[in-house]
Structures are given as C-alpha cells and as structure tokens.
Amino acid sequence: xxxxxxxxxxxxxxxxxxxxxxxxxxxxxxxxxxxxxxxxxxxxxxxxxxxxxxxxxxxxxxxxxxxxxxxxxxxxxxxxxxxxxxxxxxxxxxxxxxxxxxxxxxxxxxxxxxxxxxxxxxxxxxxxxxxxxxxxxxxxxxxxxxxxxxxxxxxxxxxxxxxxxxxxxxxxxxxxxxxxxxxxxxxxxxxxxxxxxxxxxxxxxxxxxxxxxxxxxxxxxxxxxxxxxxxxxxxxxxxxxxxxxxxxxxxxxxxxxxxxxxxxxxxxxxxxxxxxxxxxxxxxxxxxxxxxxxxxxxxxxxxxxxxxxxxxxxxxxxxxxxxxxxxxxxxxxxxxxxxxxxxxxxxxxxxxxxxxxxxxxxxxxxxxxxxxxxxxxxxx
Amino acid sequence: xxxxxxxxxxxxxxxxxxxxxxxxxxxxxxxxxxxxxxxxxxxxxxxxxxxxxxxxxxxxxxxxxxxxxxxxxxxxxxxxxxxxxxxxxxxxxxxxxxxxxxxxxxxxxxxxxxxxxxxxxxxxxxxxxxxxxxxxxxxxxxxxxxxxxxxxxxxxxxxxxxxxxxxxxxxxxxxxxxxxxxxxxxxxxxxxxxxxxxxxxxxxxxxxxxxxxxxxxxxxxxxxxxxxxxxxxxxxxxxxxxxxxxxxxxxxxxxxxxxxxxxxxxxxxxxxxxxxxxxxxxxxxxxxxxxxxxxxxxxxxxxxxxxxxxxxx
Amino acid sequence: xxxxxxxxxxxxxxxxxxxxxxxxxxxxxxxxxxxxxxxxxxxxxxxxxxxxxxxxxxxxxxxxxxxxxxxxxxxxxxxxxxxxxxxxxxxxxxxxxxxxxxxxxxxxxxxxxxxxxxxxxxxxxxxxxxxxxxxxxxxxxxxxxxxxxxxxxxxxxxxxxxxxxxxxxxxxxxxxxxxxxxxxxxxxxxxxxxxxxxxxxxxxxxxxxxxxxxxxxxxxxxxxxxxxxxxxxxxxxxxxxxxxxxxxxxxxxxxxxxxxxxxxxxxxxxxxxxxxxxxxxxxxxxxxxxxxxx
Numbered sequence: 004x005x006x007x008x009x010x011x012x013x014x015x016x017x018x019x020x021x022x023x024x025x026x027x028x029x030x031x032x033x034x035x036x037x038x039x040x041x042x043x044x045x046x047x048x049x050x051x052x053x054x055x056x057x058x059x060x061x062x063x064x065x066x067x068x069x070x071x072x073x074x075x076x077x078x079x080x081x082x083x084x085x086x087x088x089x090x091x092x093x094x095x096x097x098x099x100x101x102x103x104x105x106x107x108x109x110x111x112x113x114x115x116x117x118x119x120x121x122x123x124x125x126x127x128x129x130x131x132x133x134x135x136x137x138x139x140x141x142x143x144x145x146x147x148x149x150x151x152x153x154x155x156x157x158x159x160x161x162x163x164x165x166x167x168x169x170x171x172x173x174x175x176x177x178x179x180x181x182x183x184x185x186x187x188x189x190x191x192x193x194x195x196x197x198x199x200x201x202x203x204x205x206x207x208x209x210x211x212x213x214x215x216x217x218x219x220x221x222x223x224x225x226x227x228x229x230x231x232x233x234x235x236x237x238x239x240x241x242x243x244x245x246x247x248x249x250x251x252x253x254x255x256x257x258x259x260x261x262x263x264x265x266x267x268x269x270x271x272x273x274x275x276x277x278x279x280x281x282x283x284x285x286x287x288x289x290x291x292x293x294x295x296x297x298x299x300x301x302x303x304x305x306x307x308x309x310x311x312x313x314x315x316x317x318x319x320x321x322x323x324x325x326x327x328x329x330x331x332x333x334x335x336x337x338x339x340x341x342x343x344x345x346x347x348x349x350x351x352x353x354x355x356x357x358x359x360x361x362x363x364x365x366x367x368x369x370x371x372x373x374x375x376x377x378x379x380x381x382x383x
Numbered sequence: 384x385x386x387x388x389x390x391x392x393x394x395x396x397x398x399x400x401x402x403x404x405x406x407x408x409x410x411x412x413x414x415x416x417x418x419x420x421x422x423x424x425x426x427x428x429x430x431x432x433x434x435x436x437x438x439x440x441x442x443x444x445x446x447x448x449x450x451x452x453x454x455x456x457x458x459x460x461x462x463x464x465x466x467x468x469x470x471x472x473x474x475x476x477x478x479x480x481x482x483x484x485x486x487x488x489x490x491x492x493x494x495x496x497x498x499x500x501x502x503x504x505x506x507x508x509x510x511x512x513x514x515x516x517x518x519x520x521x522x523x524x525x526x527x528x529x530x531x532x533x534x535x536x537x538x539x540x541x542x543x544x545x546x547x548x549x550x551x552x553x554x555x556x557x558x559x560x561x562x563x564x565x566x567x568x569x570x571x572x573x574x575x576x577x578x579x580x581x582x583x584x585x586x587x588x589x590x591x592x593x594x595x596x597x598x599x600x601x602x603x604x605x606x607x608x609x610x611x612x613x614x615x616x617x618x619x620x621x622x623x624x625x626x627x628x629x630x631x632x633x634x635x636x637x638x639x640x641x642x643x644x645x646x647x648x649x650x651x652x653x654x655x656x657x658x659x660x661x662x663x664x665x666x667x668x669x670x671x672x673x674x675x676x677x678x679x680x681x682x683x684x685x686x687x688x689x690x691x692x693x694x695x696x
Numbered sequence: 697x698x699x700x701x702x703x704x705x706x707x708x709x710x711x712x713x714x715x716x717x718x719x720x721x722x723x724x725x726x727x728x729x730x731x732x733x734x735x736x737x738x739x740x741x742x743x744x745x746x747x748x749x750x751x752x753x754x755x756x757x758x759x760x761x762x763x764x765x766x767x768x769x770x771x772x773x774x775x776x777x778x779x780x781x782x783x784x785x786x787x788x789x790x791x792x793x794x795x796x797x798x799x800x801x802x803x804x805x806x807x808x809x810x811x812x813x814x815x816x817x818x819x820x821x822x823x824x825x826x827x828x829x830x831x832x833x834x835x836x837x838x839x840x841x842x843x844x845x846x847x848x849x850x851x852x853x854x855x856x857x858x859x860x861x862x863x864x865x866x867x868x869x870x871x872x873x874x875x876x877x878x879x880x881x882x883x884x885x886x887x888x889x890x891x892x893x894x895x896x897x898x899x900x901x902x903x904x905x906x907x908x909x910x911x912x913x914x915x916x917x918x919x920x921x922x923x924x925x926x927x928x929x930x931x932x933x934x935x936x937x938x939x940x941x942x943x944x945x946x947x948x949x950x951x952x953x954x955x956x957x958x959x960x961x962x963x964x965x966x967x968x969x970x971x972x973x974x975x976x977x978x979x980x981x982x983x984x985x986x987x988x989x990x
Binding site: 052054055056183210211212213214216217218220221222224225228241242244245248249252253254269272273275 | 700708814819833910918950953959962
Binding site: 052088092095096099100102117121129141142146185186188190213 | 397490497529612
C-alpha cells in the first residue's frame with residue numbers, strides 16, 4: 004500500500020507539472036510572435052594569460068545562463084567567445100572580429116577596464132551594444148551611448164563598506180594600502196582616499212605595492228608601527244589574501260576594509276584564518292537567502308565543481324539583462340537592443356535589484372560583508 | 384565592398400606596427416647591440432603622442448613626430464653610457480631602463496595618469512573621417528561603411544609609414560652607414576682599426592632603433608586610442624625580440640616577415656592561443672639551435688631572386 | 697620599527713642573494729646569462745609547495761624534491777638550449793641569451809597551464825616558529841634563510857677557489873679549448889655548473905615559499921629580474937658580489953618603503969644598475985672592466 008501511495012504521488016506531481024507546463028506553453032503561444040528570437044552574442048574574455056582566472060569565471064557564468072535561456076526557447080542565443088589575453092590590441096581585434104566577421108548583435112565583455120577603453124569606442128562607433136561585466140574603472144560608460152556595464156564600480160562599493168565599518172568600530176585613524184600598477188585597484192584607492200577625507204579620518208600612511216611582489220612585509224611593518232584603527236586596502240583578491248596573511252602574522256590585527264575586488268571565496272582560501280575581520284562591499288553574496296541565488300550557486304557548482312565568485316555572478320546577470328532586453332526589443336537589431344538595454348529598470352538577478360542610470364551605469368545597493376568563522380557573512 | 388572587413392584591416396594594422404617594431408630592434412642588432420629597452424622607447428613615443436594630443440590639442444602628425452624624436456633623444460641618452468657595455472651587459476641595462484621607465488609611467492601620476500593610462504586619444508581613422516566629413520565627404524560615396532573607411536584609413540597610413548621605414552633602412556643598409564654597421568657587427572676592433580668611428584655609429588644605430596620604437600608607439604597610441612603602462616612591459620620587449628629572431632636579423636625583410644607572420648598566425652589560430660606563449664618560447668629555442676640567423680637570411684633572398692629571374696614571368 | 701624593517705630587508709636580501717648566486721655561477725663559467733634561472737627557481741617553489749601541502753611530508757623532503765626537479769631542469773636546459781649553441785662557428789654570444797629567454801617564456805607559461813595564475817599558499821608549521829628579542833619577533837625561517845645563503849656563498853667560494861673540480865671549472869671558464877686540451881671534460885663541467893646553479897634556484901624557491909607563505913607563476917620573472925640586476929650591481933661572476941648585492945638590494949627596497957615612497961620599490965634594482973654601470977661598469981666586486989669581456 005505504501006508503495007502505491009508513492010507511485011500515486013509521483014504520478015500526481017508529474018500530471019500537475021505537465022498541466023502547469025502546458026499552461027506556460029499556452030501563454031507563450033498566445034504571444035503575437037511565436038518564433039524564437041535568434042541572435043548571436045559575442046563575448047570577449049581572458050582565456051589565456053595572467054587574468055585567465057577572471058575570464059574563466061566570466062565565461063562559465065555566461066555559458067550557464069546561455070544554457071538556461073536557450074532551454075526556455077523564446078530566445079536562442081549563439082555565443083561567440085573570443086580571447087583577449089588581457090591585452091588591449093587583442094581585445095580590439097576580437098571586438099572587430101565579432102562586430103564585422105561574426106556580425107554579433109551585442110558584445111559582453113571585455114574583462115578589464117583597459118581593454119574596454121579600446122574595444123568600447125570601436126563598438127560604439129559601429130553601433131554595437133557592449134556591456135562590461137567586470138569593468139569598474141571611471142569613465143567606462145562615458146565612452147558612448149552603446150557602452151554599458153553591470154559591474155558595481157568601486158565608487159559605489161567602497162563608500163558602503165567604509166561607512167559601515169567606521170560607524171561600527173569607531174575608526175579615527177587609518178592607513179591606506181593599494182596596488183598602484185593596476186587600474187582597478189588604483190581607482191579603488193582614489194575612492195577610498197576621497198571617502199576617508201570626507202569622513203574626516205586621519206590618514207596615517209599611504210603605501211603602494213606592485214603586481215607579482217612576493218613580500219608586503221616592509222609596507223605592513225610600517226603600517227603596523229603607526230597603529231591605525233583600520234587599514235583600507237584596495238587590492239584584488241589574489242594579492243589581498245596574501246597581504247592579509249602577512250599582516251596578521253606580524254600582529255596587525257585591525258579590521259581591513261576592501262572594495263569589490265577583495266570579495267572572493269579565494270581570499271579565505273589563500274589567507275585561511277587571517278581573513279577574519281575583512282570587510283568588503285559587494286553586490287554578490289553567495290550565501291544570500293534568496294532562491295535565485297541558491298539555485299544559481301547550486302547549478303554553477305554542479306556544472307563547474309566550484310562555487311561561483313562575483314565575476315561569474317555578474318556575467319550570469321549580464322547575460323540575462325542582455326536577453327531580457329532582446330525580448331523587449333523583439334528583434335535582433337543592434338540599435339533597438341541598445342534602446343531596450345538602456346531602458347532596463349529593476350531587473351531582479353542573482354546580484355539583487357539592478358537598474359541602469361541615465362548614463363548606462365549601475366544602480367544597485369551593495370551588501371556589506373565581513374569574514375567571520377571562515378566565510379563571508381552580512382555585516383551590521 | 385562587403386569583403387573589406389575592418390577586422391582583417393585591424394589585424395593588418397597591428398602587423399604593420401609590429402613590423403616597424405621589428406625593424407627597430409633589427410637596426411640596433413645590425414651593429415651587434417641587443418636592446419631589450421625597445422618596449423620602453425615605444426612607451427615614450429606612445430605617451431608623448433597621447434598626452435600632446437589629448438591635453439594640448441596638438442595635431443596628430445606633430446604629436447607622432449614629437450614622440451618619435453623624444454624617443455630617439457632618449458635613445459642617445461641611454462645609448463652613450465650604454466656604449467661602455469657590450470653584449471649581455473647592454474641587454475640587461477636596457478631591460479632595466481625599460482622597467483624604470485614603466486615605474487615612472489606608473490608613479491608620475493600628474494603627468495601620465497598612473498596605471499589608469501591615457502584614454503580617449505584621437506584615433507587616426509576617426510579624425511580623418513571627421514575632417515573629411517566637415518568637407519562634405521561621405522564614405523558611402525566610395526561604397527564604404529564608416530567603420531570600413533576608418534579601418535582602411537588607419538591601415539593605409541600605417542602601410543605608408545611601414546613602406547617608408549623599410550625603404551629608408553633598406554637604402555641605409557646599402558650605404559656607407561650600413562656597411563659600417565655590418566663591419567662593427569662582424570668585428571668591432573677590426574672596424575675601429577679600419578678607421579670606422581665605432582662610437583658614432585653605435586650610438587647612431589641605437590638611437591635610430593629607439594626613434595623607430597617611439598614612432599611605432601605613437602602610431603600605436605593613435606590606432607588604439609588608449610595607452611597604459613601595462614602596454615610596455617618586459618613581455619613586449621621579448622615579443623619585439625622574437626620578431627627579429629624568428630624572421631631573421633641579418634636582412635631587414637627578416638624582422639618584417641617575423642612581425643607579420645607572428646601577428647597573423649596567432650590571430651588565425653585563436654583556438655590554440657592558449658598555447659601561444661609556450662610556442663613563442665619553444666620557437667626562440669628552436670631558432671637558436673637550428674637556424675640562428677632566422678627564417679630569412681641574405682642567402683635565402685639571393686636564392687629567391689635568382690629563381691625569380693630564372694622563371695619567365 | 698627600524699629593527700623589524702632591518703630583519704625584513706635581510707630576509708629579502710638573503711633570498712635575492714641565493715637567486716643571484718645561481719646566475720653568477722653560470723655567468724662566471726659560461727659567460728652566459730641564464731634568463732631561465734628565475735623560472736627554474738619558480739618551479740622549485742612549486743615542487744616544494746606541492747610536496748608540503750599534498751603529501752604533508754616534512755620540509756627536508758620538500759627541499760630534496762625541489763632540488764631534484766630543478767637539477768633535472770638544469771640538465772635539460774643545458775642539453776637542449778645551451779649545448780647545441782656551443783662552439784658553433786659564428787654563433788653570437790647573444791644566441792644563448794635569446795634561447796634561455798625562450799626557455800623562460802616557455803616555463804612561465806607551462807607553469808600557468810599547470811598551476812594557474814593565482815596564488816598558492818605555502819604552509820608549514822616551521823614558518824610559525826618565532827622568538828622575541830626585545831621589541832621584535834624573529835622567525836626561525838628568517839634565520840635559516842640567512843644561514844643558508846651564507847653557507848651557499850661560502851661553499852661556492854671554497855669550491856671554486858680550493859678544490860680540484862673547482863679549479864677545473866675555473867679553467868673551463870678561462871678558456872674552453874685549452875681546458876679541454878688539458879684533459880678537463882668541459883661538457884661535463886659545464887653541465888655540472890648549470891645543474892648546481894639550478895638546484896640552488898630550487899633551494900631559493902622553497903625558501904621564498906617559507907618566508908612569504910605564498911607563491912605564483914609570476915615570481916620567477918620578478919625575482920629573476922632582480923637577480924639579474926644584482927649580479928650586474930655586484931659584479932658579474934663574483935660570488936661575494938652576488939651576496940653583497942642581494943643584501944644591499946633587499947635592505948634598500950625595504951627602507952625605501954619604510955622611509956620613502958613605496959611606489960618606486962620595484963624600480964630601485966634597475967636604477968641601481970644604471971647608476972653602477974655609469975660609475976663602475978664592472979660592478980662593485982667585479983675585477984675585469986666590462987670592455988675586456990666579450
């Protein structure tokens with residue numbers, strides 16, 4: 004009897020699902036255009052070279068979103084992925100190839116702000132919408148009206164994290180540490196300095212480091228000797244994790260406040276216990292209590308065997324923003340797609356609520372997170 | 384005019400810029416001096432042109448000229464003390480020069496904008512289109528889309544620059560200067576004994592190489608409309624070296640061929656671009672072991688010429 | 697703070713010195729700058745890291761493993777990238793420089809393929825052993841690094857100066873053909889030199905991992921360039937020059953951060969070589985003036 008009951012339940016569920024799906028289908032059929040919108044979307048990403056880690060997360064996120072969207076069937080996207088190796092010339096050549104040879108309707112990428120500075124003007128001049136998913140430097144969307152981004156710029160992330168940290172820990176004196184040979188960390192630092200000055204914090208020291216340095220002890224020793232209440236550190240997670248590890252080891256236990264670039268599970272992987280007390284602001288929070296986020300994390304983990312980071316999440320959302328705009332435009336036309344993209348408001352993605360402002364830049368409220376007990380948790 | 388693909392023109396344009404870079408290292412090498420500082424000189428040219436045109440509204444050709452000359456002048460400054468060095472010492476010292484220059488570009492923020500670089504540099508093609516557009520010209524009259532026209536304009540300018548460069552140095556190599564270079568390369572003390580002012584020619588070759596790198600850099604800035612310190616690293620210097628080593632450093636066509644080949648092939652084989660630098664590394668070793676003079680050497684050219692004459696065509 | 701920075705500088709300097717010793721040994725004997733030395737060093741660091749983190753084996757095993765792998769790499773480097781160029785008529789002295797640049801690019805990117813671009817943690821409990829001396833904490837690792845670098849320097853100096861094989865090596869360095877005529881197996885001597893130098897790179901790699909707790913595939917390039925700068929600064933082929941140059945560079949990099957601008961830290965090495973080449977081209981401890989060398 005018990006067995007029968009289970010079978011019954013399964014059949015009932017299947018039936019229910021079937022009817023429900025039928026209803027979905029009926030709804031779709033009711034649309035004036037039954038034909039799916041077919042479009043080619045180009046992706047410029049770093050497949051080789053030093054930044055390949057970021058590029059991999061981005062292409063993974065996009066591919067996952069593509070599979071979901073194509074499975075639904077009302078838009079069918081053909082992805083064309085090109086490598087830029089993190090170099091401007093190659094990003095430009097890739098953009099040219101996508102625009103003119105592949106004749107894509109829009110481009111997602113490139114990965115770095117530097118690359119966007121070169122590929123953006125080209126896409127803009129050719130009238131192809133281009134959306135950066137990880138380009139956070141100043142002046143990106145000002146390139147032209149075809150240039151978009153959905154990555155939260157540091158100028159929005161950092162005031163949030165610093166603001167909360169200063170209030171909670173009653174911070175008065177700070178030291179600043181940043182990578183001066185990278186656009187991302189440099190513009191993050193500029194914002195940090197601005198915010199610190201606005202909050203009338205005393206800046207004890209400003210220290211720089213360069214990519215590929217193995218040893219941050221000289222800078223950290225100097226900072227430790229000045230006894231700051233907190234360190235504002237603009238670094239990418241790779242260097243950031245090491246900085247934290249070396250700082251804690253020499254007894255610099257004050258809170259570290261970082262921007263968006265510091266936010267990655269890899270920080271904890273690299274720094275282990277030393278990551279405790281790191282405060283970041285980010286639109287991406289993998290443990291957020293949101294069914295969308297949970298579903299995305301589960302699918303991503305299943306597909307790629309690791310947790311998605313913010314680069315994957317931003318790329319995933321970017322693809323949805325793009326295809327939603329494509330649906331709104333109703334046809335794979337570059338100019339119509341641009342207008343539909345620019346009109347995107349209150350899109351609900353894995354990064355939360357998202358809108359473009361009048362300058363095609365990001366409007367989002369970041370989460371402020373702190374590393375506690377070996378993982379990122381909400382910081383209040 | 385469908386066939387005129389801006390992407391192909393883009394690749395061809397980079398090919399030409401790289402060819403000039405290849406010639407720049409060839410010129411210094413033709414006196415037996417190896418400079419690993421050409422990425423730095425390229426940076427001087429690129430930043431000079433970029434800053435002059437974005438901050439002082441200097442016309443592009445003037446900016447390019449200024450960039451080249453400044454790089455050439457820097458070449459003299461580095462070249463004179465570097466004369467005391469030879470071979471590997473010179474290579475390392477010039478490598479050091481490149482790294483110092485990059486640090487300056489990163490740290491001298493008030494001038495260079497630091498790591499953020501210089502953006503919105505007027506792009507040659509777009510400037511020409513705007514200029515012609517003001518005079519009532521429309522690319523459609525040639526049956527071209529405007530992006531086709533822009534890319535074509537850039538390509539043609541670069542082609543002209545490359546042809547002039549190659550022609551100049553081809554003539555030079557057959558002149559007294561070229562013979563002096565060759566003599567110095569073969570045996571410096573013998574050349575000196577024969578009354579060739581070795582110092583003068585070595586500095587000349589060094590600064591010519593620097594000037595050409597600066598020239599290529601300035602063209603690069605106005606072709607991509609963005610420069611940053613990351614464009615002029617050690618890896619760029621090695622890449623320039625690979626052009627000359629692979630193509631051949633005994634005849635000017637060597638580095639030109641090397642640059643063209645090594646720009647097009649990775650582009651055509653994007654799928655294997657993952658292994659590009661691994662292949663570059665292997666290529667350097669294999670060339671040194673099996674054909675140290677490079678793919679193209681004077682003997683090969685002679686053979687080609689002879690067979691060209693032999694066949695009635 | 698001064699004392700702490702002093703310790704930081706000496707640690708960094710000792711590592712630089714070990715890297716530079718590898719360069720200087722090869723240059724002294726072969727007149728070749730082995731541009732791949734930095735990458736061999738990086739592989740040593742990775743092998744050590746893998747042994748420690750994957751197998752949990754004790755540190756000496758990590759050192760042995762790193763030495764074995766880097767020595768083998770040195771052997772291959774000599775056999776395939778250097779020997780074919782040797783004694784070939786008309787081969788310029790730049791040929792070996794270029795072919796080792798090729799090897800370095802190859803290795804850097806192979807490491808990228810195998811290990812990825814990110815940082816790898818190099819964790820040993822040994823690295824956490826420290827003791828307080830007055831106001832500062834000194835870690836045992838720091839002492840060990842300094843000792844190893846001094847030992848290697850002394851060992852090399854003794855070997856080259858006092859032993860039979862060292863003399864054969866110097867004879868090889870002096871004149872390849874004459875040494876061959878005098879019964880020195882020059883090929884074997886040269887191979888031995890490259891292998892020993894590479895193994896020293898392996899030791900330095902593991903030490904870097906212990907000192908800074910992390911490694912990535914770029915450290916070969918950055919450490920390698922510093923090492924190059926040091927041998928020019930200290931004097932090509934001079935063992936003491938490499939040691940002194942390494943310490944001077946490590947200390948000045950640290951103190952420029954402590955009392956100056958950290959932005960130029962990476963440029964100091966190269967500013968130093970440009971200055972020294974202008975004033976004393978043969979380097980601090982170099983003997984023959986640069987012009988006299990080929």
